[in-house]
Amino acid sequence: MDTQPINDHSPAPIEHPPLTNDRSCLRRGCSWSFGCGLILVAALALAAWFFSNPSAELRATLPQNFPSSIAMYRFDERDGITYLSGARFNRPWNKRLTAVKLAVGKMLTIIHILNPNDLLVSNDQTFAYKDVTFEWLKTFLKKENTGVTDTITIVWDGLDAAPQTISKFYKQNFDAQDFFYVETLNADQTRTITFSKKTIEGKINITPDPKNPNTTPHAELRIHYIP
Incomplete structure (x- = not known):
């Protein structure tokens, strides 16, 4: 059998995968x-909700109580005046959300991701993560929390008065109303007065x-009180 010499020495064409495969990979990459x-967005939103305190209401005047x-x-x-009502913590839906936050916070403290003293989920000091147990959560969901406090924060900017003058004004009022108070002069010369009397406690930063x-x-007065 005679063999014929191969006279065509041009390189064989390289076949590429179909463009549809390229597009399919691109779509998969975009979908991923x-x-x-x-x-990531959902995780950030959940983290923002978990680490946030309930939003306060901006007011033009003080509440009647x-x-x-x-x-x-x-x-x-x-x-400015901001007001955070303690009554909202007795609403069923808010109590359930708070219970979830407390339970998750408790787990994070157990595995040492969260310091139990770092965060609270309300303005009531009894809601610290370190105090949460299963029995406590059951009681919390069933019982109305009559001791939750309202919080008022009032701020002043650009007062033409010396910090000592403002401090003296409040201390004289606390003396007249039989409040217990302590004034502290911080390293940056900011004056802090903490005060309390029965169902009222608060702090002034000057x-x-x-x-x-x-x-x-700048001066800020924050007051926690049981209505």
Whole structure:
């Protein structure tokens, strides 16, 4: 049998995979990235909810149940009032959400991811993660929490008064109303007055201006009270 010489020495063409396969891989990659993005957004939203406190209500005036024994320095010059009602913690849906947050927080403290003293889930000190047990959660969900407190925060910015003047005003009022109080001068010269009386407790922070001792750039009064 005669063999014929091969005269065609041109290289054989290289076959590429179909474009549809390339597009399919691209779609899979995009879907995977999109799915990971959704999971990340959901995780961030869950973390933001878990580590956040209930949102406060901005108000123009004080609530009617605000303690009359608390006098305020230049109340008309305030820059803002925020109010957090303790009554919301007795709503069934909010109590369930709080119970979930407490249970998760407790687990995180057990595996040493979260310090039990770092965070609270309400303005009531009894809601610390370290205090949570299964029996406590059952009682919490069944019983109404009559001792939860309302919280008012009032801020002033740019007061033309020396921090000592503001401090003196509040201490005189606390003396007149038989409050227990302690004043602390911090390293940055900020004055902090903590005070309490029966169902009322709070704190005042008075921030000085290092360039002008006769002005107060910022003052904040926060009061927790049982209505």
